[in-house]
Amino acid sequence: xxxxxxxxxxxxxxxxxxxxxxxxxxxxxxxxxxxxxxxxxxxxxxxxxxxxxxxxxxxxxxxxxxxxxxxxxxxxxxxxxxxxxxxxxxxxxxxxxxxxxxxxxxxxxxxxxxxxxxxxxxxxxxxxxxxxxxxxxxxxxx
Amino acid sequence: xxxxxxxxxxxxxxxxxxxxxxxxxxxxxxxxxxxxxxxxxxxxxxxxxxxxxxxxxxxxxxxxxxxxxxxxxxxxxxxxxxxxxxxxxxxxxxxxxxxxxxxxxxxxxxxxxxxxxxxxxxxxxxxxxxxxxxxxxxxxxx
DNA sequence: GCTAAATGTAACTATTATAATTACATTAAA
DNA sequence: TTTAATGTAATTATAATAGTTACATTTAGC
Numbered sequence: 001x002x003x004x005x006x007x008x009x010x011x012x013x014x015x016x017x018x019x020x021x022x023x024x025x026x027x028x029x030x031x032x033x034x035x036x037x038x039x040x041x042x043x044x045x046x047x048x049x050x051x052x053x054x055x056x057x058x059x060x061x062x063x064x065x066x067x068x069x070x071x072x073x074x075x076x077x078x079x080x081x082x083x084x085x086x087x088x089x090x091x092x093x094x095x096x097x098x099x100x101x102x103x104x105x106x107x108x109x110x111x112x113x114x115x116x117x118x119x120x121x122x123x124x125x126x127x128x129x130x131x132x133x134x135x136x137x138x139x140x141x142x
Numbered sequence: 143x144x145x146x147x148x149x150x151x152x153x154x155x156x157x158x159x160x161x162x163x164x165x166x167x168x169x170x171x172x173x174x175x176x177x178x179x180x181x182x183x184x185x186x187x188x189x190x191x192x193x194x195x196x197x198x199x200x201x202x203x204x205x206x207x208x209x210x211x212x213x214x215x216x217x218x219x220x221x222x223x224x225x226x227x228x229x230x231x232x233x234x235x236x237x238x239x240x241x242x243x244x245x246x247x248x249x250x251x252x253x254x255x256x257x258x259x260x261x262x263x264x265x266x267x268x269x270x271x272x273x274x275x276x277x278x279x280x281x282x283x284x
Numbered sequence: 285g286c287t288a289a290a291t292g293t294a295a296c297t298a299t300t301a302t303a304a305t306t307a308c309a310t311t312a313a314a
Numbered sequence: 315t316t317t318a319a320t321g322t323a324a325t326t327a328t329a330a331t332a333g334t335t336a337c338a339t340t341t342a343g344c
Binding site for chain 3: 144145173176178179196197198199200201240
Binding site for chain 1: 144145147148151152155156159172173174175185214215224225228229230231232233234237239240241242244245246248249251252255256260261262264267272275276277
């Protein structure tokens with residue numbers, strides 16, 4: 001899982017919290033990164049329909065009406081990521097040895113199972129529930 | 143999760159499969175990496191008591207008697223790794239804004255939950271079960 | 285219409301993380 | 315005593331990731 005995931009969640013929660021049009025500049029400031037990176041990630045969320053993006057002067061990003069119900073699984077999918085990702089593969093598929101030739105596929109299957117477990121969990125966590133965790137027992141303040 | 147994990151699993155399965163003392167050179171050849179890296183990882187497994195390591199001429203690594211029962215969770219712990227690891231943190235703990243200051247901790251909590259889910263799954267997978275997957279329906283061959 | 289201020293996106297650079305390599309002290313069999 | 319192995323650290327090379335720059339596109343406001 002890339003840092004784009006926490007960045008996206010942070011942005012969605014901040015947008016929900018503020019409830020108005022926010023520029024990539026302001027989001028970047030709050031998230032502590034740069035505006036171009038914010039736009040790159042938020043652009044993906046927009047393509048997936050998870051956020052509204054306006055254009056032109058005075059524009060920016062805005063939550064959709066049911067933003068609180070967006071699951072983190074949906075965010076992950078919008079970014080086309082997986083929680084567990086190991087790029088390196090052991091062995092060599094062309095070897096006669098079944099351990100060497102088969103291990104990479106078996107491990108990939110395992111990563112798939114782990115990702116399914118994670119996605120099941122992420123399905124139960126929403127942008128709204130993250131917001132609640134941040135403001136639990138406290139009134140909403142800027 | 144680092145590539146050390148699949149490397150370690152591969153090595154353990156190969157050792158179980160062969161059932162004799164194997165050098166880091168031979169393991170590296172089967173895994174498709176270099177001997178020093180194998181030794182670095184297997185050394186950790188040895189410290190955790192998951193594999194026997196001999197010293198001196200003609201030495202190498204050997205499975206312990208119950209190697210098939212070693213869980214992948216135990217392997218992961220021996221390597222001191224977590225399935226989900228996102229190093230980048232959004233926001234700034236010193237900000238007045240609770241979203242900016244609190245998001246990193248909330249996300250860390252989430253990663254912890256995901257890792258727990260994954261470890262529960264890894265507890266059910268053993269070196270022996272991986273070996274079975276590789277040789278399912280086939281007799282054990284070199 | 286013109287200007288200003290915003291997003292979308294691509295190309296590039298810098299930084300960090302990871303894997304590979306090299307080297308050598310230590311160990312124990314022959 | 316020699317040889318062949320592991321243990322481990324230091325270094326280098328490569329790959330992945332984050333940051334930066336640039337500019338075309340869009341639209342509000344004058």
